[in-house]
Amino acid sequence: MNDNLEILTRAIQQWIPEDRPVSQAPSAAELEQTLDLTLSDEGCDQATLESAVRDYLHYNPDVSQAGFFKLLYSGQNKPALLGDWITSLSNATMHTYQVGPVATLMELELIRQWNKLVGFDEGEGVMVAGGSQANLIGMMLARHKACPDYKTKGAGGRTLVAYVSDQAHYSAEKAANVLGIGTDNLIAVQSDDSGRMKPEALEQAIQSSLAQGHIPFYIGLTAGTTVVGAYDPVAACSKIAKAHNIWLHIDGAWGGPILFSAQHRHLLADSHLADSFAWDAHKLMNVPLTAAVILVKQPGALKDCCSGGGGDYLFHADENAAYNLGERSIQCGRRADSLKVWLSWKAVGNKGFADKIDYLQSIKTDCVGMIEQRDRLEMLAPATYLNVLFRYRPEHITDEQELRRLNIEICKTMRSSGGAYVDYAQYKGRTGIRLILANSDVCHEDLVELLDKCERIGKQLLDR
Ligand SMILES: Cc1ncc(COP(=O)(O)O)c(C=O)c1O
Structure with a gap:
């Protein structure tokens, strides 16, 4: 155990804080050449394990940096990281109360709090x-x-349709x-320019399924x-x-x-x-x-739908039976994820998460404002939440494919040159740089640096 602690301490105190790029970016083929990851009949010494741990961390993108x-x-x-370590130490599992007692009670409290935020007064989870x-x-x-009866009898010739x-x-x-519905029976309903489902298109799709004698059963x-x-319009689709x-x-x-935030929960x-x-x-x-x-x-719905088996050896009818979460789950062994979430929620309270969202929304607005002010950058969709999808677009380039290549190259160059790690994404036929604002350590200066770099790399690529 002490050997493990020493390695963990070195990882936390030395290897992670080392001045290193957000992402090392070697290709899989290069990394296979660099590292010896073979397993063999014989075991190894502690130094070999330590070196493997160091390599693992070194080549993994550093998700803790503001540039990620x-x-x-x-x-x-x-607090959540501490919870994750302790969870591994306990190796608790969540099918019955007995083998994860505190974790079970923590999970039930989390579920109560989550339901309160969502507005399910008697909800379960x-x-x-x-x-x-x-x-x-x-x-x-x-x-x-x-x-x-689908649970026991299967489809029986019925066609179920999801939207x-x-x-x-x-x-x-x-x-x-997985559910055997058939992926052709999942209908992709058209969204509007902001990326929100169009309720009238949903109604039309349902009518079309009914006309074919199919059973509409799920709107997601x-x-x-x-x-x-984007946030789909709940009230209209609920009707x-x-x-x-x-x-x-x-x-x-x-x-x-977003439900944590009094300012933004209207979404x-x-x-x-x-x-x-x-x-x-x-x-x-x-977390x-x-x-x-x-x-x-609806309380009871999970057990009704997911339960089956285990009564002969696992789910005993004792005084804790009502606390056995396993029958609500589709898993048997289930990691005790509640501790890390509970610790982090306890540490900052609802207010801590609300503050985080309010701050991130404010830097998002700042970021969009800067993009809109720059002639060579343009937004590709409204940024309602914390996704900023934009692209570099000099005036003289109008061809979508050329713009796509250019923006992909900007992302790749940024990453391989040790800069921020951003990715590209496609939206309604156009490709842009998808910036996700999820880290409250990110500040105005980080965003200025990132946007400057996008423009600088874009120009260099065009001048080549
Ligand atoms: C909207 C949305 N739903 C579901 C998922 C899947 O979540 P997970 O990766 O936790 O399975 C993602 C992942 O990015 C997502 O963006």
């Missing part, structure tokens, strides 16, 4: 391994409501695949789309869902935490109208991966 704008999380959440699994369970609950916007995360397609809205951060008796799910994996004011809600704590709340939850308005 690539993903929907960035920075370091210290269970923590899951990410937004993708939360969306999968949302769709499964919808299937169970529409066709309760998400054309901006929804690809996990909806995975869910349709997104709160904070992956590329541009449609109610009129057709269709399950309404909200994927708030990225944009759910998701109607969340209580949904039947289920996905929320990732490993995105904006910046180490993985930590997420599926929240459900």
